[in-house]
Amino acid sequence: MKNFNHLKLTKFISNIFLQSGSNEEESFSIADHLVDSNLVGHDSHGVIRVSKYIQWLNDGNIKLNQSIKIIKEDNSFLHIDGNFGYGQPIAKQSFNLGIKKAKKNGHCILALKNLGHIGRVGAWSEMAALNGCVSVLFVNTSGFGILMAPHGGTDRRLSANPIAIGIPIEKNDYLVLDMATSVVAEGKIMVAKNKGSKLPEGMILDGYGNPTNDPIKFYSEPVGSILPFGGHKGFGLAFMIDILSGALTGGNSSHPDNDNSHSLINNTLAIIMDTQQTVSNNYFQNDINRLTTWVKDSPKADNVSEILLPGEIEKNTKKERLINGVPLDDQTIKDIKDTAILVGIKDVDNDFIYTLLN
Numbered sequence: 618m619k620n621f622n623h624l625k626l627t628k629f630i631s632n633i634f635l636q637s638g639s640n641e642e643e644s645f646s647i648a649d650h651l652v653d654s655n656l657v658g659h660d661s662h663g664v665i666r667v668s669k670y671i672q673w674l675n676d677g678n679i680k681l682n683q684s685i686k687i688i689k690e691d692n693s694f695l696h697i698d699g700n701f702g703y704g705q706p707i708a709k710q711s712f713n714l715g716i717k718k719a720k721k722n723g724h725c726i727l728a729l730k731n732l733g734h735i736g737r738v739g740a741w742s743e744m745a746a747l748n749g750c751v752s753v754l755f756v757n758t759s760g761f762g763i764l765m766a767p768h769g770g771t772d773r774r775l776s777a778n779p780i781a782i783g784i785p786i787e788k789n790d791y792l793v794l795d796m797a798t799s800v801v802a803e804g805k806i807m808v809a810k811n812k813g814s815k816l817p818e819g820m821i822l823d824g825y826g827n828p829t830n831d832p833i834k835f836y837s838e839p840v841g842s843i844l845p846f847g848g849h850k851g852f853g854l855a856f857m858i859d860i861l862s863g864a865l866t867g868g869n870s871s872h873p874d875n876d877n878s879h880s881l882i883n884n885t886l887a888i889i890m891d892t893q894q895t896v897s898n899n900y901f902q903n904d905i906n907r908l909t910t911w912v913k914d915s916p917k918a919d920n921v922s923e924i925l926l927p928g929e930i931e932k933n934t935k936k937e938r939l940i941n942g943v944p945l946d947d948q949t950i951k952d953i954k955d956t957a958i959l960v961g962i963k964d965v966d967n968d969f970i971y972t973l974l975n
């Protein structure tokens with residue numbers, strides 16, 4: 618494990634995307650999002666993804682430098698086609714428009730189809746919250762990232778179908794619940810595999826439908842599956858999210874025979890509301906503060922020092938990593954190095970990599 622300076626890392630990752638054909642804005646948008654995911658502690662959605670993104674690009678599954686195409690629009694609705702562009706820049710363009718509409722008209726429903734991996738979903742809720750908007754996001758993958766067994770099933774039938782809910786709070790801050798509906802996000806299994814560690818019990822099945830904690834068994838043929846969180850409830854939520862973000866946006870719900878199942882598409886349905894056009898800001902913030910104090914005052918269980926609200930652990934991790942740097946394991950560093958060389962960046966040896974350390 619080595620700790621990297623987030624600014625130097627962002628610049629280096631940005632350069633990888635630039636060398637692979639993305640323009641400066643797109644390169645920075647992807648790199649900034651990935652490094653921020655590492656900063657908040659979601660290494661599964663951080664720079665570990667760089668080699669995969671470039672592989673998808675080289676396989677022709679993602680298109681460079683795309684702009685959004687508006688299919689349908691009214692005062693409070695936007696239906697957008699992402700033209701199979703990288704997820705981060707397409708989501709950024711779309712949420713900018715959606716937030717603008719919500720600020721003007723009180724709310725906006727944003728239906729997004731055909732965009733690449735949007736990474737850490739909570740980042741888009743944070744963006745809405747920092748603009749004074751509540752947001753609810755439902756996300757699927759249309760047939761590519763099928764990973765999760767249905768409740769009672771034993772093989773992969775659904776994606777990890779995440780949901781994010783963001784709330785703006787005082788002092789330009791936010792609360793964000795951001796979670797996969799699988800008991801663990803697939804990227805965290807990849808992180809455990811790269812580190813050579815085991816997973817806690819009750820998260821995954823091997824390719825024969827047996828419980829296992831070995832990430833290698835999850836990835837080897839026949840591939841394993843992830844369980845939904847909370848049994849039938851997580852499964853039910855994942856199934857409905859697939860319909861809302863897949864079928865309702867026109868981007869397809871999880872099925873391996875879909876036209877776009879060859880690439881990781883993150884169709885998204887988002888509800889964005891300007892809080893100030895619903896209730897007074899004073900009332901909203903006072904009520905949140907009252908609820909927060911009430912919940913945080915619960916007597917703590919053994920070994921618990923603080924009750925954390927949605928998004929708090931990420932904010933705490935970010936504070937720490939901004940100071941101490943982003944920890945990356947040797948396999949991830951090697952993958953990034955190899956990808957940099959692949960796209961034509963010269964002199965990327967260990968000496969160079971060490972200049973990026975914190």
Ligand SMILES: NC(=O)c1ccc[n+]([C@@H]2O[C@H](COP(=O)([O-])OP(=O)(O)OC[C@H]3O[C@@H](n4cnc5c(N)ncnc54)[C@H](O)[C@@H]3O)[C@@H](O)[C@H]2O)c1
Nearest residue numbers: 736737738739777779793794795796797802925927928929
């Ligand atoms: N783009 C995609 O297709 C996709 C798919 C799946 C997951 N993801 C992303 O993967 C990331 C990880 O998802 P996950 O389900 O593993 O998240 P997680 O289980 O780490 O966290 C889920 C939520 O629980 C909160 N939380 C964590 N620990 C807590 C505690 N001790 N007390 C109170 N609250 C706590 C977090 O703030 C977060 O809001 C997310 O950013 C998600 O958006 C993306």
